[in-house]
Amino acid sequence: MDRLRALEVFVAVVARGGFARAADALDTSPANVTRYVAELEAHLGTRLLHRTSRRVSLTEAGEAYYERARTILDEVAEAEAAATASASGARGRLRINAPLVFGARHLAPLWPRFMALHPEVELDIALTDRIVDLVEEGYDLGIRISRGGSQHYVSRKLATSHNVICASPDYIARHGTPGTPADLARHRCVVYGYAPEPETWTFLGADGAEVRVRVGIRLRTNSGDTARAVALAGEAITWQPDFLIGDDIRAGTLVPLLPGWRLPDIDILALYPSRRHLSAKVRLMVDFLADAFHGPLHRWEAAG
Structure with missing residues (x-):
C-alpha cells in the first residue's frame, strides 16, 4: 500500500463528502478510492469512516486521524514547495x-x-x-x-500598543477625577481577569519610577469589550490598549486620566x-x- 497516497485519498473522501466525489477530484475510479480506504483501515486496525448509502462520516478514531493526516499532507506540500519553488x-x-x-x-x-x-x-x-x-x-x-x-517560542514584534487609563465624561462629572494613582483605591474600576495581578495597577511616573496601587473594584471581566462598554456607560474607570479604545479617545466618549503617569506599553507579537x-x-x-x-x-x- 502506498501510505502517502492512502492518506491523500482518505483526506479527499472526508473533504469532498463521499467516495465518488473524491474519485473525481483525484482523477481516479471510485473502486480505487474504496480500495485505498479499506487498506488504510486494515493497516491501522480500526474503522475511520461510517458509511451509509447517502453519506460518509468520521468515527472518533477517524476524526483524530484526519487532522493528523491533513497536517502530514500539508508538510509534504511545504517540503515540495521549498525544494522546487520560491x-x-x-x-x-x-x-x-x-x-x-x-x-x-x-x-x-x-x-x-x-x-x-x-x-x-x-x-x-x-x-x-x-x-x-x-x-x-x-x-x-x-x-x-x-x-x-x-x-x-520564537517571536517577532509586529506593533506596539499603549495602555490608557480612562473614563467617560459622565463618570468624571459624577465621581470626580483621580489626581494620583493612589486615588484609584477610592474609585470604581474595571479589572481585567487575565492580568497577572488584576487588582493591582502599575504606573510609570515622568522619571520612570514605578508605582503599584490597589484599585477599587466595580467589575471583573476577561473581556476588553465588556470593560470598554462599562466605561462608556459611565459606571467605572478602566485601562485598555489603544487598539481597542483609540477611536473612543479621539471622539471624546472616553477621557484619558492621570496626566504625567503612564501604564507600561504592550507589544503585538507573532510567535511560532x-x-x-x-x-x-x-x-x-x-x-x-x-x-x-x-x-x-x-x-x-x-x-x-
Missing part, C-alpha cells in the same frame, strides 16, 4: 491562534488581502483569549499581546514554535502582518 509557491493549511478582540478588529480585515495574494494557502483561524500551547494544540503561528515576550522549521507559509504570514501593521491603514494611537 516562497511564493507556499501552500497548505496555516493554523493561527489570536486574541479574540484584536483578532476580530485588526486581523480579520487583513485575511482577504492575504488570501488574494496566496491562493494556495488555506487559513484556519482560531480566536480565543485563553493562552494556548501552540505545539500541543497544533498551531503554526500565534499572535500574542504581551509585555514580556515569550521564553518558549522554535523547534519547528519556519515554513514558507509561516514566513509569508509573519512578513505580511509586519508590513500591514507598519502601514498607514493601521494607526490606532489614542493621541499624538
Whole structure:
C-alpha cells in the first residue's frame, strides 16, 4: 500500500463528502478510492469512516486521524514547495491562534488581502483569549499581546500598543477625577481577569519610577469589550490598549486620566514554535502582518 497516497485519498473522501466525489477530484475510479480506504483501515486496525448509502462520516478514531493526516499532507506540500519553488509557491493549511478582540478588529480585515495574494494557502483561524500551547494544540503561528515576550517560542514584534487609563465624561462629572494613582483605591474600576495581578495597577511616573496601587473594584471581566462598554456607560474607570479604545479617545466618549503617569506599553507579537522549521507559509504570514501593521491603514494611537 502506498501510505502517502492512502492518506491523500482518505483526506479527499472526508473533504469532498463521499467516495465518488473524491474519485473525481483525484482523477481516479471510485473502486480505487474504496480500495485505498479499506487498506488504510486494515493497516491501522480500526474503522475511520461510517458509511451509509447517502453519506460518509468520521468515527472518533477517524476524526483524530484526519487532522493528523491533513497536517502530514500539508508538510509534504511545504517540503515540495521549498525544494522546487520560491516562497511564493507556499501552500497548505496555516493554523493561527489570536486574541479574540484584536483578532476580530485588526486581523480579520487583513485575511482577504492575504488570501488574494496566496491562493494556495488555506487559513484556519482560531480566536480565543485563553493562552494556548501552540505545539500541543497544533498551531503554526500565534499572535500574542504581551509585555514580556515569550521564553518558549520564537517571536517577532509586529506593533506596539499603549495602555490608557480612562473614563467617560459622565463618570468624571459624577465621581470626580483621580489626581494620583493612589486615588484609584477610592474609585470604581474595571479589572481585567487575565492580568497577572488584576487588582493591582502599575504606573510609570515622568522619571520612570514605578508605582503599584490597589484599585477599587466595580467589575471583573476577561473581556476588553465588556470593560470598554462599562466605561462608556459611565459606571467605572478602566485601562485598555489603544487598539481597542483609540477611536473612543479621539471622539471624546472616553477621557484619558492621570496626566504625567503612564501604564507600561504592550507589544503585538507573532510567535511560532522554535523547534519547528519556519515554513514558507509561516514566513509569508509573519512578513505580511509586519508590513500591514507598519502601514498607514493601521494607526490606532489614542493621541499624538
